[in-house]
Structure formats: structure tokens, C-alpha cells
Amino acid sequence: MNLNLIRNSFVLLLLSICLIALPACGTAKNPPAAEEPAVETITVEEEPPVSEERPAAAYTAPLTGMPLNEPLTRRPLAVMVNNAPAARPQSGLGGADIVYEVLAEGGVTRLVSIFHSRADEAKIGPIRSIRPYMIELGESYHGVLVHAGASNDAYAILQRQKKEDLDEITNAGAYFWRDKSRKAPHNLYSNVEKLLEGAAKRKYKTEDTSVPTYSFLKEGDLVAGDSANSVEIKFQLNNYKVTYKYDAATQLYQRYVNGSPHNDRETGEILTAANVVVLSADHKVLDDVGRLSVDLELGGQAVLFQRGKMIRGQWIHRPDDVIRFVKDNQEVPFAPGTTYFNVVPNQPDFDSHLKVE
Numbered sequence: 001m002n003l004n005l006i007r008n009s010f011v012l013l014l015l016s017i018c019l020i021a022l023p024a025c026g027t028a029k030n031p032p033a034a035e036e037p038a039v040e041t042i043t044v045e046e047e048p049p050v051s052e053e054r055p056a057a058a059y060t061a062p063l064t065g066m067p068l069n070e071p072l073t074r075r076p077l078a079v080m081v082n083n084a085p086a087a088r089p090q091s092g093l094g095g096a097d098i099v100y101e102v103l104a105e106g107g108v109t110r111l112v113s114i115f116h117s118r119a120d121e122a123k124i125g126p127i128r129s130i131r132p133y134m135i136e137l138g139e140s141y142h143g144v145l146v147h148a149g150a151s152n153d154a155y156a157i158l159q160r161q162k163k164e165d166l167d168e169i170t171n172a173g174a175y176f177w178r179d180k181s182r183k184a185p186h187n188l189y190s191n192v193e194k195l196l197e198g199a200a201k202r203k204y205k206t207e208d209t210s211v212p213t214y215s216f217l218k219e220g221d222l223v224a225g226d227s228a229n230s231v232e233i234k235f236q237l238n239n240y241k242v243t244y245k246y247d248a249a250t251q252l253y254q255r256y257v258n259g260s261p262h263n264d265r266e267t268g269e270i271l272t273a274a275n276v277v278v279l280s281a282d283h284k285v286l287d288d289v290g291r292l293s294v295d296l297e298l299g300g301q302a303v304l305f306q307r308g309k310m311i312r313g314q315w316i317h318r319p320d321d322v323i324r325f326v327k328d329n330q331e332v333p334f335a336p337g338t339t340y341f342n343v344v345p346n347q348p349d350f351d352s353h354l355k356v357e
Helices: 003-025 132-140 152-160 192-201
Strands: 077-082 098-103 109-115 144-147 165-167 230-234 241-247 252-257 275-281 283-285 292-294 300-306 309-316 324-327 339-345 354-356
Touching (some): 077 192, 132 144, 230 275
Parallel strands (some): 144 165, 275 339
Antiparallel strands (some): 098 109, 230 241, 230 354, 275 300, 300 309, 309 324
16 A cells, blocks of 8 residues: 555545634633623712701791791780789790780789780689779780779779770679689689680670781891890889899790799799890879879880890880880890880889899
């Protein structure tokens, strides 16, 4: 056999086998690259910037400047609250918008309390009699006059001028009640709901959108005045003094009588005021009982305490308006909240009734 022929055939056979097996025998393919994990895209929503100013209330109470959810349309009530020692602690004064402390007789004061925007169901009292200058104060706020009895002069005014009043003795006894846990006459009470019911029964107007409005400080307004952490007020008797002590945490003045906290009987909480006004007026003794006339029209010296400051000025009382505190002929805005007016005699002089620290 021809050896060259055999060798050539063998080479050709090997070449054929390699060509057929080349895909398998050639360089191995690189393994597929591992897929990178998908990255989840997170969208972060930016929060709107926080406003440093609170949005203005849609409505505010005309006598306190406090925010309301809806317009206030009901008529105020001017309630004569007993302030004799045996009547304390009283009920409901923490819900009053305005409180006037004025002398009655014998050196004892009475509280003419204006209820308008709060204390719907609160027990109010003890309720006592009315005087002519108390009629004037209550009506200046368009209030229904609430009392139990009156001096002869006051009854003459109420009847002759046909005032809109609720008197437990003569015309509205059903809208008051007696608290058996206290002794008469320091146990007569009512509340806003019953008194408005009584006003409607007597066909008095129970809605009023023209109640006088005070001006009020806005958030961030600064108060200019001398520092005043407390003020002690002597109305007439040395052993009958009222003190207001400033609490910086609440920006309110806490009320004390003869050194003891003046608390609400129902809640146990101390009475407070955002504004304390002390004003002087001419007082005149009318009879042997000590009944007074108080001139609340002339105007005169006054001091306003608010947010730990004392501001000296004057009080004015124009016809068909409330008493206002002014300085340099401009009304001074009140801090929002309850205001206590304290009316002291001009004699011997204004500053003799005050002790400020």
C-alpha cells in the first residue's frame, strides 16, 4: 500500500473532524455579564415651608379679641355678681368677657360681669342687686341687665325708662335658682342659657351684631411701659384689697383678694385677666346706708397693666360707647383675653389706691 497516500488521507480526516468540532473545541465563549440590580427611584416631596405667623382667625370676639369659629350674634348679658366675703368664691367669672369691680356701699365692691362669647352652660353667681351706675355700665355693652333687687334710685330708672332687665324679685324669678348649700342672700344663681331664655320670654332682643369692639394687640406686638409684676388696689377699706400678680408663662395677671387666691367655686381655678385697668372717678355718698353715685361719664386718670407692663393714661366714656383707655388721645390696644376694670374713688388721690411692684 502506498504509505504517502495513507498519510495524506489521515491528515484530511483529522482536518475534517476539527472543522466539524471547531465550535466546541475553539475558545470558550465568555459567560454573560451579570445584570446589575435595578435601582429604585424614590421621589421625595418637599414639605411646604412652615409659616411663623398663625393664620388670622376668620372671626374674633369683640370684647376679648379671641378667635371664634363663627360670627358672634347673640346679645351680651350684664350680670351683677355679689362680691361680699360671704359670697366668695363665686361661680362663672372665668367665663366673663369683661368684669367691672365697683364700690356698692360699706366699702364692699360688686362685680358687673359682661358675658358675651363664653360660659354658655356655666353656673353664674351669686347674683345681687343693681345700682344706677351699674345700669350705665351694663347698657354700654348693650347688655340685658341681670340682678336681684335694686336700690330705690335704680328701680326708678329701670321702671321709668323701661329698661330691659331680668330681676329675680319682680319679673324673672323662673330663670334663677337657689343653691341650698349656701345661705341666702349669697346663693342665687343662673346661667347664660336660662337668662337668654328669660330675655326671649320677655320679648327682649336676644341678638345684637353692633356690640362695641375694642382694639387688640396683634401677635408679635411689643408693649411699651414700666415693668409691673404686681399691682395692689385699695378701693376704700384697708382690709379689703385686690392684687393682680403677673404670670410670665401665661402672660396673664392672677387675681388675689386680701392676699388669698380668688378662685372659681366650680373649677377651683384662679381668676385671671389679660388686661387690668384701674381708673378713678368721683364718688358721692347719698344716704345713711352709704349708697353711692359714681360719675362714669367725666373721664379721668387711669392705668393699664398688660403683659407685665404698666401704662399710664386716661379713661374716656363717650355717649353710646364703652369706657376706653387712651394715651395721648389714642386708644391703647388690649391684649386678647378678659379685661378687669377697677373703679376707685378720686379721693384722697388716684395713686393712693395703688401699690405697684
